[in-house]
């Protein structure tokens with residue numbers, strides 16, 4: 114008995130060592146069950162509360178995330194509608210302006226036939242102004258269209274246009290040896306143009322013109338003027354170099370190697386920088402462009418009143434050396450950007466009809482919309498997403514010559530009323546669509562950072578494009594690209610059409 118009791122005592126000692134684990138096991142094992150109903154139910158209900166809280170938090174997150182997703186989609190829809198409406202409004206005014214300039218060309222002929230020299234001067238002056246006031250009205254109409262579609266004023270784009278108005282007022286009005294450095298299309302043009310820009314900007318810019326060609330900017334065609342170059346550097350997209358700038362990684366040594374920036378290619382300031390319509394004045398007697406009977410027909414078709422070929426010949430109309438408004442052949446080229454075999458290899462289903470196959474006037478606009486996010490913790494604290502949408506539209510029309518439809522500029526480049534409608538066009542097929550002239554960081558980089566970089570190399574900067582240049586300048590960075598391409602360049606394919614890179618925008622911020 115004694116021995117047994119000892120053994121039991123020993124076992125008991127072994128069983129009930131006071132380690133926390135054993136205490137836990139003991140409390141859970143049925144043999145050591147000591148009924149304490151109130152504390153058990155507290156533990157269980159505590160676990161349930163924790164579980165419910167977790168489930169509830171997850172549910173709240175899912176709900177908030179859904180709300181955010183819905184808001185972003187809704188805002189993107191709004192941005193798209195606003196961008197499309199703004200581009201269409203601008204293109205409509207471009208078309209209307211072209212028609213007006215065309216009608217004035219014909220009225221000019223009539224004024225000559227009726228020997229009204231004061232009217233002739235007024236008409237030519239009005240045409241020169243229309244090349245600016247038309248596009249400015251287009252810009253204004255685009256703002257209204259965007260604002261009517263719930264897009265608010267963007268402070269950056271507004272300040273960009275205000276700054277540009279100041280540049281026009283000061284720099285464009287500069288005289289050099291008594292001559293205007295930027296020849297004015299009419300006396301006082303730059304001050305009036307600056308006034309118009311300021312007036313529009315004072316209401317706030319909601320739809321930024323994105324294919325603007327500023328007179329002072331270098332013309333495009335330099336790698337440093339291509340946004341894609343910077344994006345390729347930022348994302349180490351070596352295939353971009355293989356496909357678009359083959360050999361650059363190998364041949365480049367330092368910033369001294371870049372070719373100089375091209376000069377601005379404008380010597381002709383007759384066309385607006387913003388939403389330009391690609392016209393310029395041309396001085397000659399009208400008989401070099403049309404016969405008297407052609408003119409008689411054109412004037413009748415435009416419903417501008419009866420005039421006979423005989424009257425036109427008898428008056429000085431055919432011989433007088435006059436200023437006419439004509440399509441600038443530099444702008445009104447074939448519409449190569451949309452052709453399947455063209456530069457952009459755009460995926461369209463068939464050839465563009467001959468009467469619509471022209472580049473020239475088109476409007477590209479950019480809108481920004483912000484979405485305030487409700488889900489916490491997914492960002493760096495900004496709680497706001499920026500939605501960017503860019504749209505392009507173009508006025509279309511044709512001349513009806515003997516029941517055959519022809520391009521609007523087919524009559525000796527002479528502007529005639531020909532535009533009938535507007536259409537949205539794919540952004541990548543719009544002219545000047547790489548300018549990104551409403552992307553304020555990009556505009557600042559082109560205007561202020563490129564020339565200093567070419568002179569002294571990269572400097573520390575808050576500008577993302579300058580930071581990309583600093584990365585690019587590092588030899589080891591380029592070496593990584595060279596090595597990668599040696600192994601994998603076969604994987605670099607020209608993107609085929611129809612994917613996400615086309616159709617809705619792509620390289621323009623979508």
Ligand SMILES: [Zn+2]
Pocket residue numbers: 557558562563574576577578579580
């Ligand atoms: Zn920069």
